[in-house]
Amino acid sequence: xxxxxxxxxxxxxxxxxxxxxxxxxxxxxxxxxxxxxxxxxxxxxxxxxxxxxxxxxxxxxxxxxxxxxxxxxxxxxxxxxxxxxxxxxxxxxxxxxxxxxxxxxxxxxxxxxxxxxxxxxxxxxxxxxxxxxxxxxxxxxxxxxxxxxxxxxxxxx
Amino acid sequence: xxxxxxxxxxxxxxxxxxxxxxxxxxxxxxxxxxxxxxxxxxxxxxxxxxxxxxxxxxxxxxxxxxxxxxxxxxxxxxxxxxxxxxxxxxxxxxxxxxxxxxxxxxxxxxxxxxxxxxxxxxxxxxxxxxxxxxxxxxxxxxxxxxxxxxxxxxxxx
DNA sequence: TCTTGACTTAAAGTTAACTTTAACTTGTAA
DNA sequence: TTACAAGTTAAAGTTAACTTTAAGTCAAGA
Numbered sequence: 263x264x265x266x267x268x269x270x271x272x273x274x275x276x277x278x279x280x281x282x283x284x285x286x287x288x289x290x291x292x293x294x295x296x297x298x299x300x301x302x303x304x305x306x307x308x309x310x311x312x313x314x315x316x317x318x319x320x321x322x323x324x325x326x327x328x329x330x331x332x333x334x335x336x337x338x339x340x341x342x343x344x345x346x347x348x349x350x351x352x353x354x355x356x357x358x359x360x361x362x363x364x365x366x367x368x369x370x371x372x373x374x375x376x377x378x379x380x381x382x383x384x385x386x387x388x389x390x391x392x393x394x395x396x397x398x399x400x401x402x403x404x405x406x407x408x409x410x411x412x413x414x415x416x417x418x419x
Numbered sequence: 420x421x422x423x424x425x426x427x428x429x430x431x432x433x434x435x436x437x438x439x440x441x442x443x444x445x446x447x448x449x450x451x452x453x454x455x456x457x458x459x460x461x462x463x464x465x466x467x468x469x470x471x472x473x474x475x476x477x478x479x480x481x482x483x484x485x486x487x488x489x490x491x492x493x494x495x496x497x498x499x500x501x502x503x504x505x506x507x508x509x510x511x512x513x514x515x516x517x518x519x520x521x522x523x524x525x526x527x528x529x530x531x532x533x534x535x536x537x538x539x540x541x542x543x544x545x546x547x548x549x550x551x552x553x554x555x556x557x558x559x560x561x562x563x564x565x566x567x568x569x570x571x572x573x574x575x576x
Numbered sequence: 577t578c579t580t581g582a583c584t585t586a587a588a589g590t591t592a593a594c595t596t597t598a599a600c601t602t603g604t605a606a
Numbered sequence: 607t608t609a610c611a612a613g614t615t616a617a618a619g620t621t622a623a624c625t626t627t628a629a630g631t632c633a634a635g636a
Contacts, residue, residue, distance in 0.1 A: 272567040318521035337540045344532035364475035375501030410429040
């Protein structure tokens, strides 16, 4: 059994956030001692692990609350819960793809500004043809600078 | 040259969002025609691409605004801009790592609920020893269920 | 007995990034 | 000349997920 302060330190979440999660129904079956103090246990810690993961996967608090309710309803909600995790798996995979796209752009910009810094000016690198870039950088450029319209030429900023 | 409606369709952002970005100083040098209508160009499109990428990397609007100001100050801000991209690269790499951790947990849960669905109950899979899980699933489990305290046994929910 | 630290509550406040509203202008087509 | 579509503004509203505040309880140590 743990107090709210102990759990706060273990999972690295502020105490008011834990109370907020409890009030919102994300933590089921939190016991209280005779004077009303919350007694958390290892099941709470596992719940918090799952809550963090579902939040990362893009779920809102109220959706996580629903999931927790399903958990408490037992075996009759297994199919629902499985489908939910499949949806969140797809969601997070899409999010990772988008972040990797953004990362490619950022890596290109790191190279770009490194070149500009060596020159002391953006002049040369700004009008460089992709074919004159190192192969790896050219790949990053082409991956991230697909034109919005076929006729337009992608410009750097 | 494009109108706000054309840009909205091209980059798939609502018109008020483009106006908001303009008002916040994220889009520099937006020209207007004689009756005050914004005239966007290919440089705007490239700015919007960079804005999306910086937002994905965790930057706030006001920080992006600062970056755009640096861009307009020219070569004297190259070092600053490079350092900013290096910071954002680290930030996004960390974020991808965290999302991959969450994904591992979700993949484990997909397997878990698939087993439970086959059994019609969580009973068996809930108390399964990691050593009796398929190797791949055991890896996911151990990667995502490190105990908060060494003495505690990780429980599923 | 008094102070301290850790807990409790309900309710109000915060923040970022939009989003909506209401009122207006302008250029073209019927 | 009237209607419509697409643009304009300033200002108010929305939303989620906390976070802070104010007031109180309770057990242990000096």
